[in-house]
Amino acid sequence: MSAARPARRDGAPPPGRDTVRWIDERAGASPALKKALRYVFPEHWSFMLGEIALYAFVILVGTGTFLALFFESSTADTTYHGSYAPLAGERMSLAYASTLRLSQDVPGGLLLRQTHHWAALVFVAAIVAHLLRVFFTAAFRKPRDVTWTIGVTLLMLAVLEGFAGYSMPDDLLSGMGLAIAYGVAMSLPVIGGNAAFLIWGGEYPGTHDFTTRLLTLHVFVLPALIALLIAFHLAGVIRTHHTQFPGPGRTQRNVVGAPLWPSYALRTLGLLSATAAALFLLGGLVQINPIWQWGPYEPYLSTNGAQPDWFLGWLIGGLRLMPPLEIHFFGLTWVPNPFWGGAWFPLAVFATLYAIPWLDRRLTRDRARHELLDRPRDNPQRTALGMAFFSWVALVFFAGSADRVLIRFGIPYESQIWFARGAIFVVPVIAYALTLRICRELQRSDAHPLRGWSGRRIVRTRAGGFAVVEPDAAIRPRRPTGR
């Protein structure tokens, strides 16, 4: 057989026509199939981030289904008799014991549990990276503002889903997380006490109903909601097509790129496989959340240096940074302290994210439909304001690791927290000014800092002075030279 294009004998129907006919006779779908095969994807590496999130979700559902076949969601007492010797004879909950059995005694159980956990971390990380890409290229503008809103909701649900999953094994870390969640629920102004009692079925650590609720939430309600919203999100993408960066032949009216069949389909399936490869390698080779080392949870136990999954770090940071302010008068406590860091802060962040398309419309006074992306430098104000906002969130996030810094480097937590309390006001201003300046400089010089050196050089002359050497456009290297 030659490597030439497939030969088609005159008159003979192309292979596969019978299948298409079979579908067509039942669904009339061949025009839609034809359109789907020719659906055009603009090409840019940053458009892959959302796909990675999607594929991580696929792996979460697959591995999670396996875990659900073994996990027992119950805080009923049991005595451990499994193969992990250091805990032999310990009293613990069924939830903890079944997670131990899954990790230590079920063949392949630990691989799938660890892969599930890694996939959760990658899922949220990919969503955040995707969100930043969409923000800084202004892909959230009309007609994609609703798609953006669905995406922000997906991020919120993903964080909740991750927290619920991490809370289920009833190990020391998950218990500490739930205790804080209870404290935050109690702190909601006025309704807090009853809200917490409705969620936990009574005073913390709650009744047996609570573990059932956690399971229902984690394996049914939230995944179903996430899947539904992913469907809406993708429907929004398909209806409006991807955005594209400006370039030769690219306009507001068209979309230029690779059609789905065959090249793009193969490459995106390659990305699915690569995501699976990375997650299974992480799940097999890099230990995560070894709950047998944390031990079972009791409300009177806690440990220092305990870090939750990364996507909760900003909440820990928010709770830690808040000074001891509690609003109480007339004998009632109207705003308990955890409200500020645990409820107000995340609500403010999400409210800002939701408001971004509308804020942008107000600030730019631009209500037009946009299919061509901005580069971050094209709108310095947006990019700089975004950097200020995200650097603020990132700082609070890093303040969440004060305990690790204390343990690793011995820096007292008071100094770290006082530093962060000041930095959250100063750093966003610096980030704003610096970004604005960099964007304007890039606009002026039209340089690509990632593609090649284009700045001026300062050279020391023989006489001992300094001279500025302007780069000659003709000999300017396009790529960094191997210096």
Next chain:
Amino acid sequence: MSGWRVIVAAILLWLRGDRRNPQPPEPVDPRERRVPFNARAQLLVAALLALAGLAGFAFATLYLISPAHETQWLGLALGVAFALLAAALIVAGKAIVPQEVAVEERSQLVHEQAEQEVPQLIAEGAEGVTRRGLLASGAAVAGLGVGAALVAPAASLGPNVSRRIDDTPWRRGVRVVDERGRPLRADDVEQGTFVTGFPEGASLRDLAAPIVIVRLPPSTIHLPDGRDPADWAPEGLLAYSKICTHAGCAIGLYRYPSFRATQQRPALVCPCHYSTFDPARGADVIFGPAGRPLPQLPLMIDPSTRELRANGGYSASIGPSWLNVDRGGA
């Protein structure tokens, strides 16, 4: 010109930078189609696919046959299988199949004709309706009532908070025991250590149960007004609720100076958000986010057995604050 004006002007200039208008795009037809005819790439993809299959078989074999079920080998085999598959698909996508840049026209989103017809169609549905206000009020009542009926079952999720939350198992005379139920004696608590105690016979999972007990030199103790050290801190023994008044974590850390001249006072510290309490002063908040002190439990020492007993209930509500929390005068 004064110095600060120069600085402000310089900052403004620096911030403003320069602007340049982007050039208008030239009309170009970007369409192209290239068929690679790459025999070596086809060989490579076939080899990668075969290797991916081999790695997959290796995983299955290892899973079914190996008695040890080594997580690392399993993860490596499955990860390598997918990595090879990914490599095969990407090489195939980039070097075997036709490479095409296509142009698709975006669909029209705005349909002016239909936009006018839709509201018209909806309005036509109300043709012949004369008592709109009445019907709307009826619908509102129905909506509210049925909505309330659908939401009401949520009330069975949990009890009313105020009836239960301030019950504690601590009463005057209840013995203090450790987590295995053994009575704690006054001499079990030394200076510089901290001991977790529970009320005898209570559930360890009850938030009101755990207390931390520390011993401080009586001369350093300054309790709030109304707490007589004889009733609240016999022999310098102090007991506080172990549940942080910030977010409900257990107070797991006791910061005790090893060199009093330069180090900070003894403090009870919650590892979750670093609320820091001064046990010598009624567990006042000296750092961190907690909005009120830890509730104190008065202690007494049994004169004959030296066992610790509660000398009453807590000085305030235990656990995280909420609307009706008893702040104990703090």
